[in-house]
Amino acid sequence: MKVLVAVKRVVDYKVQIRVKSDNSGVETQNVKMSVNPPDENAIEEAVKLKEQGLANEIISVSIGDDKSQDVLRTSMAMGIDRSILVKSQNTLEPLAVAKTLKIIIDKEKPDLVLMGKQAIDDDSNQTGQILSALLNWPQGCFISNLKIENNKVFISREIDEGIENLETSLPAVLTCDLRLNTPRFASLPNIMKAKKKPLETIDIDTLGIDTSSKIKTLKVIEPPKRKAGIMVNDVKELVQKLKYEAKVI
Amino acid sequence: MSVLVVAEHDNKNLKSSTLNTISAAEKLSEDIHLLILGNKIEDLAKSSKSIQLVKKVIICDHEKLENQIPELSSPIISNLAENYSHILAPSSTFGKNLLPRVSAQLDVTQISDIIGIESQDTFIRPIYAGNAISYVQTNQKINLMTIRPTSFEKCEEAGGDAAVENIPFIDSEVKTTFVSREVSKSDRPELGNARVVVSGGRGLENSDNFKLLYDLADKLNAAVGASRAAVDSGYIGNEYQVGQTGKMVAPELYIAVGISGAIQHLAGMKESKVIVAINKDLEAPIFNIADYGLSSDLFQAIPEIIKELDLLNQIES
Numbered sequence: 216m217k218v219l220v221a222v223k224r225v226v227d228y229k230v231q232i233r234v235k236s237d238n239s240g241v242e243t244q245n246v247k248m249s250v251n252p253p254d255e256n257a258i259e260e261a262v263k264l265k266e267q268g269l270a271n272e273i274i275s276v277s278i279g280d281d282k283s284q285d286v287l288r289t290s291m292a293m294g295i296d297r298s299i300l301v302k303s304q305n306t307l308e309p310l311a312v313a314k315t316l317k318i319i320i321d322k323e324k325p326d327l328v329l330m331g332k333q334a335i336d337d338d339s340n341q342t343g344q345i346l347s348a349l350l351n352w353p354q355g356c357f358i359s360n361l362k363i364e365n366n367k368v369f370i371s372r373e374i375d376e377g378i379e380n381l382e383t384s385l386p387a388v389l390t391c392d393l394r395l396n397t398p399r400f401a402s403l404p405n406i407m408k409a410k411k412k413p414l415e416t417i418d419i420d421t422l423g424i425d426t427s428s429k430i431k432t433l434k435v436i437e438p439p440k441r442k443a444g445i446m447v448n449d450v451k452e453l454v455q456k457l458k459y460e461a462k463v464i
Numbered sequence: 465m466s467v468l469v470v471a472e473h474d475n476k477n478l479k480s481s482t483l484n485t486i487s488a489a490e491k492l493s494e495d496i497h498l499l500i501l502g503n504k505i506e507d508l509a510k511s512s513k514s515i516q517l518v519k520k521v522i523i524c525d526h527e528k529l530e531n532q533i534p535e536l537s538s539p540i541i542s543n544l545a546e547n548y549s550h551i552l553a554p555s556s557t558f559g560k561n562l563l564p565r566v567s568a569q570l571d572v573t574q575i576s577d578i579i580g581i582e583s584q585d586t587f588i589r590p591i592y593a594g595n596a597i598s599y600v601q602t603n604q605k606i607n608l609m610t611i612r613p614t615s616f617e618k619c620e621e622a623g624g625d626a627a628v629e630n631i632p633f634i635d636s637e638v639k640t641t642f643v644s645r646e647v648s649k650s651d652r653p654e655l656g657n658a659r660v661v662v663s664g665g666r667g668l669e670n671s672d673n674f675k676l677l678y679d680l681a682d683k684l685n686a687a688v689g690a691s692r693a694a695v696d697s698g699y700i701g702n703e704y705q706v707g708q709t710g711k712m713v714a715p716e717l718y719i720a721v722g723i724s725g726a727i728q729h730l731a732g733m734k735e736s737k738v739i740v741a742i743n744k745d746l747e748a749p750i751f752n753i754a755d756y757g758l759s760s761d762l763f764q765a766i767p768e769i770i771k772e773l774d775l776l777n778q779i780e781s
């Protein structure tokens with residue numbers, strides 16, 4: 216089985232976001248960038264499938280500018296065999312990302328695509344679902360458990376009501392929740408080894424697809440700030456305040 | 465033009481998120497159609513008829529739609545699309561799972577998790593876990609959008625008399641089969657639309673201690689919530705998680721107990737009207753957004769609060 220993992224480079228989840236003063240977007244210069252967190256779970260799951268002997272080749276793909284090489288190197292340090300960077304100067308919308316991934320998938324012919332359930336920058340939560348529809352492959356979203364046996368795929372997916380268990384088959388597109396596994400840290404020797412692993416670069420313009428933006432960002436602003444609250448001295452005061460000041464109990 | 469709202473339901477009742485989404489649709493058109501895809505939904509269609517804002521209820525009733533497999537339901541929606549300027553679904557796991565497939569089928573970009581509607585083509589949505597708010601404009605043949613339920617009021621369920629139209633089921637070849645659903649049963653209000661939410665974090669230490677929180681919730685007729693750390697540690701199920709990768713809540717009163725206040729958690733609750741934080745660490749960031757902070761050991765504070773509430777009740781009765 217061949218597995219393809221989609222990896223996005225995003226502002227690290229610990230960074231305090233700053234809105235640009237001209238309200239055109241969020242400051243991404245000189246801030247720490249990382250692998251989108253649930254994509255790390257997707258990488259980890261692919262590496263586990265290889266360790267279990269279920270996968271024989273695992274590859275990662277990122278769409279972004281040259282700097283996205285670093286998240287692909289990270290994925291290879293975690294155990295991915297080789298990577299593909301589809302170079303694009305513009306930030307793509309989920310539909311365009313999915314179309315781009317589809318072209319790579321048509322060429323690479325993986326049996327399984329693993330991705331994150333949501334990118335923590337745009338918070339779209341769409342790309343896996345779109346890709347599944349474009350490929351006409353089964354979709355399994357927000358998964359927290361995966362078992363593959365004789366081409367059968369058993370997943371548990373996190374839904375608002377609890378857990379849903381589904382059975383499907385390969386090829387499939389699965390999007391991962393952070394609870395799927397615990398991503399490993401790349402060891403120093405593995406980081407060194409990853410530098411020698413193959414990283415292919417493809418220019419997005421050579422793919423012949425429409426990746427133009429369908430949505431225009433008019434402005435990006437800071438969210439309204441909450442007004443400062445107070446510290447209460449004890450439980451009695453808290454309950455009194457809630458009852459007679461805030462009138463919420 | 466008309467607006468289509470895709471109903472979230474359990475084949476018996478509409479989820480309240482559907483009512484919030486209908487309110488959002490009202491900002492776009494007076495001609496709102498409600499699409500219900502499900503199995504044995506005649507009763508549901510009848511009760512939905514009376515929603516005041518809805519002009520037409522469209523139902524597709526088929527046993528294969530029982531478990532709402534998106535591969536089956538999305539083509540039915542795409543097939544109706546040409547009649548509408550906008551198609552809306554709640555940004556719950558139901559809507560998130562489904563609507564992007566329609567976007568692929570119609571070749572348009574969907575806009576996720578809308579918190580405000582400025583005009584027919586301009587919408588407001590949070591990005592970066594709500595640390596920035598984006599105003600976006602689109603000029604597509606049809607607008608697909610998921611709606612954050614807590615940002616729109618619930619619409620009236622009575623007073624209307626919509627027409628009901630049955631549409632035929634379109635079958636698609638689907639490789640996925642439903643196995644089971646593990647749903648926790650509780651008499652407490654639903655987390656997404658409770659008036660009061662009591663949430664616990666890693667500070668609770670284990671699942672047994674969560675009972676303390678349940679007691680407090682029951683006194684306040686509150687829903688229970690949790691931080692990701694509490695869910696990850698197995699104290700409570702994933703359906704209770706509040707935050708960027710969990711549920712969004714905006715109750716009148718949110719009580720955060722033993723939760724530090726990571727931005728990913730705040731993303732899911734900072735729109736609450738009144739926020740209370742109980743934490744033994746005075747430096748915990750949750751205090752920066754709390755209206756009332758209590759720096760105390762929760763194992764001491766919670767039983768005391770329950771006692772105080774009992775006392776209040778005695779005085780009142």
Ligand SMILES: Cc1cc2nc3c(=O)[nH]c(=O)nc-3n(C[C@H](O)[C@H](O)[C@H](O)COP(=O)(O)OP(=O)(O)OC[C@H]3O[C@@H](n4cnc5c(N)ncnc54)[C@H](O)[C@@H]3O)c2cc1C
Nearest residue numbers: 665666667691692693707708709710722724729744745762
């Ligand atoms: C991509 C991504 C998405 C995420 N999504 C979410 C999300 O949706 N929701 C979410 O909640 N988190 C989310 N997280 C995790 C988030 O970053 C934090 O790790 C998490 O919210 C911490 O949970 P906590 O506050 O319960 O635990 P901690 O940060 O460990 O805080 C525990 C708190 O309890 C206090 N405490 C301990 N004992 C007591 C006591 N006896 N009495 C009183 N106080 C006590 C401590 O002082 C501390 O402040 C996400 C993280 C990532 C990377």
Ligand SMILES: Nc1ncnc2c1ncn2[C@@H]1O[C@H](COP(=O)(O)O)[C@@H](O)[C@H]1O
Nearest residue numbers: 221222278330331333334339340341342
């Ligand atoms: N530019 C990108 N390059 C590679 N993968 C991406 C990209 N954008 C999104 N993805 C994948 O799609 C998932 C969901 O993203 P989104 O739909 O934007 O929330 C991410 O977790 C990634 O796995």
